[in-house]
Amino acid sequence: MIDEITFVENIMKKLTMFLMTGILVASCTSAKKASEVSAVYIPAATYAGLNCEQLAAAADRVKATVPAIEAAVNATQKTDKNKEIAAWVLFWPAAMMMQGNAAEQAQLANAKGQLDAIATAAMGKDCG
Numbered sequence: 001m002i003d004e005i006t007f008v009e010n011i012m013k014k015l016t017m018f019l020m021t022g023i024l025v026a027s028c029t030s031a032k033k034a035s036e037v038s039a040v041y042i043p044a045a046t047y048a049g050l051n052c053e054q055l056a057a058a059a060d061r062v063k064a065t066v067p068a069i070e071a072a073v074n075a076t077q078k079t080d081k082n083k084e085i086a087a088w089v090l091f092w093p094a095a096m097m098m099q100g101n102a103a104e105q106a107q108l109a110n111a112k113g114q115l116d117a118i119a120t121a122a123m124g125k126d127c128g
Contacts, residue, residue, distance in 0.1 A: 033077050038112070052127035055127055
């Protein structure tokens with residue numbers, strides 16, 4: 001009976017350690033998915049001198065770049081997560097040096113901000 005309790009306690013301890021390690025590994029990287037990146041503020045005044053047609057063209061140009069940037073953000077995030085898991089398993093201090101995907105996040109946040117600014121400028125000009 002005592003052996004069974006000790007056995008169960010050992011399993012519970014190992015399970016708890018495994019779960020805590022998993023949570024730690026999953027939460028360490030600063031890399032984000034594209035859906036987690038927020039737009040940066042870009043003043044609508046940047047586009048105030050454009051007419052409705054020019055605003056639409058500017059929006060189309062920015063929208064054309066977004067899928068590639070989102071794919072780069074997601075790919076970098078996935079790669080970073082995989083490297084982080086490997087680093088924790090093989091050499092845990094290396095996991096502390098993960099770089100994330102800040103450059104890709106900044107590009108995407110800028111594109112989202114541009115689209116917001118263009119939309120605001122278009123509303124100010126009553127563009128349909």
